Amino acid sequence: MDLFALTACELRKLLDSKEISSRQLVESVLKRIESVDDKINAYVYVDKEEALKQAEAIDARRANGEPLGLLAGIPVALKDNLLYYRRPVTCASNILKGYYSSYTGTAVEKLMKADAVIIGSLNMDEFAMGSSCETSCYGPSRNPWNQDCITGGSSGGSAAAVAADETILALGSDTGGSIRQPSALCGVVGMKPTYGRVSRYGLVAFASSLDQIGPITKSVSDNALLLQVISGYDHRDSTSIKQDVPDYMSELKKTIKGLKIGIPKEYALDGMDADVEKATKQAIEIFKELGAEPVEISLPHTEYAIATYYIIATAEASANLARFDGVRYGNRAKDADNLIDLYCKTKSNGFGAEVKRRILLGTYVLSSGYYDAYYKKAQKVRTLIRQDFSKAFEKVDCIVTPTSPTPAFKIGEKINDPLTMYLSDIFTISLNLAGLPGIAVPCGLSSDSLPIGLQIIGRPFDESTILRAAYSFEQQTAFHSQKPTLV
């Protein structure tokens, strides 16, 4: 039995019944990483010894009959922008190479409390800026379904590692689609929770009002499980919300009969990939079969979402990334003549092209004389987009859309065309602007055998409903059991 290929829910049973040990499981996953990661480039750091040590400690506690957490002995890998004390964290950027976390973030702390085994960190677009994982200083991760193709991004390493069975569970972060889009393109399940559901403390900020940590998993059940562990109010994050966290696992299996599913008419784009369109229509048919009721809705401000996003996200990023200046930590340029020179050289050498582009854009939109025309206006449009969803949710319980307008494209295909690249997030970005939860679930393969993902959007803090819809869909279909052939 290849333990690495199983889901967390399946493994929990085997671990609980002591049919397998956590050490065996971790060894299996580590071996898998060794055999396939050369092809995938999902990991930027693997802590083999520490992972085995953690596994053994949990095995010992299990043998003693001690109470164990929800993820006891199960390997989890972290996106390289999550802080875990004394481990390297770089955001796939040269500017942070050599930096070790000075503390543990809340989500990771919750994983540890749940007795998960943290095995390493995963590749991403530099500072989470990108939709293809190509802006990483470690080179792109490769799609397990076709290694000439991108994984999506920015959490490309996380989605690829889960798809290639290089980890059981992974955490990603999502600012404009960074969990959902790569999950869709790699054929796994990825959730961006409601803004404020998961503490951002210990997540290196890209755009503070949009960022959210979320689970990337092989199944919807696993997604619910991991979300359960990382959710909840945190006094260290003033934007996290005091809201009870429901028992997601028990919510999953409830029926979706009578569930009203919104289909936004604005999301039927001209020139959308035919396979994606077909898979989405098919998915809606499946929901009908399950007793759900499709309702056409309108999200009239959709066309402004990308422009709005790239103003707000870059504005926040320009301030968030200012701290990487080589003064206190990270890589400092050598041979600087004076302070300004130190700043310029450090940032010029340390940041990649896309990050620089966004810092400049963000600095520009906040500049005196431009603030009202850009930033302020974008905030107003953001409110309108949020209102679009509020109105829609008066009529429906969730909204179904494609996750990405296309399946994975070729590595290098769009990297020099940022505007086309930005369109990859056209279906995902509005949720971040509105703070809503969304989940990507596999809904088919393209004619090139590349995964297609469906996005299900929920009301604020109603992750339960979209998990339930995704679970019913997953149970009705076989898409999630399809795996790429590697080796």
Added chain:
Amino acid sequence: MEFEPVIGLEVHVQLKTKSKLFCSCATDFGASPNTQVCPVCLGHPGVLPVMNKKALDYAVLCGLALNCSISKFSKFDRKNYFYPDLPKNYQVSQFDKPFCYDGYIMIHVDGKEKRIGVTRAHLEEDAGKLVHSDTTASSGVDFNRTGIPLLEIVSEPDLRSPEEAYAYLVALKSIVEYLDISDCNMEEGSLRCDANVSIRPKGQKEFGVKTEIKNMNSFRGVLKALTYEIERQTEEVICGGKIVQETRLWDADKNMTFSMRSKEEAHDYRYFPEPDLVPVVLTDADIDEVRTKLPELPAARMERFVDAYGISDYDAEVLTGDKALAEYYEECTKLCKDYKMISNWIQSELLREMNDRKISIKESVVDPKKLTDMLNLIQNGTISGKIAKKVFAEMFETGEEANVIIKEKGLVQISNPDELQNIIQGVIEANPQIVEDYKGGKEKSFMFLVGQVMKATRGKANPQLVHQMLKEAIG
């Protein structure tokens, strides 16, 4: 042409909360460099600020004391600029929604009362400190101060002279001290002041071009810097020059201001709402709760002192200007009933001794109990007022109690007529001419005789009794 200065002050008050504004680091002054720091105040990746509730309370309390309106909805903003003492390269401050706005305080200059507007008071985080090495060509940064809460209090351009600016600072400091929310120590940097100053022809309504003066580290420094700057601007204008909008640094050694940077290089701070903090919403009940914590403020206490203790406005103002001094005085009034005498002694002897030693009232070894014990000894005739001054100096020097000093030095006043009778008789006999002069109408001669008696008793004779007995003896 006669010119009139227009001055506005920006005062930064470091709030004495136990922990910093956005993290739980300590705020003690003088700790070894970088010992009161954490990932949050060092601006490490992934950290988030959490507002210190106490700092908010202090800000609102101060706003109320400055007669400000308190915002029901306020928020923090990021002020972006690069400097090594600013770890995140942005300062979390407040831009368009400060906690407090539209207030005022009253000042007194040359016996006239004047109302000075307070535009706003907002919370922000302090920056670190650069330490430059003389021996190596490098600089270090101490981040202990980074993130300590600052309340920036901005005045309206209502001040019309350096003296008014000085009075404003004294009044503001006094209020803040009464609130007990800051150490207000300019040398330690817990109170800092920048000044905006311009001049205009008297009678003109429009403001002139202003300069901003920084780096003044005492109230006297502010007075001097403003005086210098007004003179400089006036000369410039009279000579046909133009004032350039710029920041100037005060050099206390040279007694001059120097240009630091001109407007061309001025920063674009690119303010935008801090997305890591939620807006602060205050209800009337929240504000009222803070209001209940308002202590008696200097102006109210001054009025009360005049009413309750019958002292003059001037005396009451001096005594209440410093909170600790006011408390000292009030403590004394419980122990001695001659309130006027207490006031006189504090303002003359006590303050003189303190100033000579450059110490504060809290450091005075003569506490209210010791002072009033001594004053009571004057009252009951044990010592004379003149002797008391010697006793007091000794008390301040040694910390000893008055009655111990009096006993040790044999300074008890001679109030027994029998003891004085022979001495007075002796003085009269030894100075027949003087006695005659007095009898002939030379008043001064009488004082000479009194002096002789005092000399013979080494100052211990009860002066009133001596007067009385001498008059009787000479007839």
